[in-house]
Amino acid sequence: MSGDITTSRDADQTRQNILEVALKEFSEYGLTGARVDRIAKGTRTTKGMIYYHFGDKDGLYKAVLEEIYPKLRKSEEKLDKSNLSPIEELEKIIDFTFEYHKNNENFVRMVMIENINNGETLRKTDVDTGVSQNILMELSSILIRGQKEKVFNRNISPIDLHLLYTSFCFYRVSNHHTVSTVLGMNMLSSSNSIRHKRLVKDVIIAYLLSSEP
Template sequence: MDGTTEGAATQRKTSWKKDPEAVKANILTVATEEFAAFGLSGANINEIARKTATSKRMIYYYFGDKEGLYCAVLEGVYATLRRNEDLLDVQGLDPVNALRRLIGATFEAHMNAPHFVRLVMIENIHNAQYLRKSDIVPKLNRSIIENLEDVCRRGKSAGLFRAGTDPLELHWLISSFSFYNVSNRHTFSTSFGKTLYTKARQAQLKERMTDMVLAAAVIGHEPKSWD
């Protein structure tokens, strides 16, 4: 072992002892990129270890195996998305504006988190096999439904929302628009051009989506003209 390699190994070993949480966070950051790029089968633990500040042995120490690391990555991307939603504080807004904020924030969150979208696509290929192993993700996902339940309850009580407005259906609609915008970006752009993916057109699409969801939930809401 030459001096450079030995020094790097010593520095890694010291970092494990000093700040194991930072080491785990570093592993998860690199692993998120690798799994999003290559999927569960294509990602390589040796490559992940090479790009981190630790070793393959320590990755196994913290996460058990490759599948354990993949599950931790899934939990991490869901946690980030839900945490950002929880910071919106929609309880302080009237129900219509609360729903408007949740719709817009969800669209932007997906647009800014392509890794999340790719990982969800990959997990769907696996029929949610690994997601079902998580005790954390169902609890994380409950928060967005609780937010929408509160908004719908207040909207109906105020006579603003349609009686049949369902929080889970709203989440499905909002997620569908937001997810497709990212998941099919490359195929859509290749087929029809990149017109919809300019900054201005993305902002316009967010407004269109918001209008359509509000029209489904809010009594008397009239979408803006497409002229």
């Protein structure tokens, strides 16, 4: 019995190791340019074992997408947001989103690649709107609580609020190479990151506090 458990655990670790290396490969080269040989070389397994677990390169790419989206949300759900005011809770979520994108550039690059390819593979995965239901429900709760406590004056949908802060956090990472060239700013430097994090929170909170026109 213990041997079966060990074998299962080893298989899970092997699969996870493959997914981690594959994420780096796909985020750098895309689906077309990625090579299973390189992925195998970077793992503790063989090319044949990769095909055993994932079928083919397309299956591996699909599995990476099915890994990265839930991973973001699971990390988000681990935040301790007890006994926080609506503003404090929202700021904590924005802080998390800002840092997650900054520290997971490969995730950002994978999302960029999928958008370039019109999201074709993502639509074939198990990832759907359900993956974002918890964060949208939480944002809805924050907005309702903020209005009941007469803190927030604006009516905004949870999706629009999510898009508002996520877009800035994403753009800083997705476009930092081109912004460095055309604007001369390193958006990922420590000083700029600190300022930008405060900026996005201040702008969103100010909007929510302002009165409807």
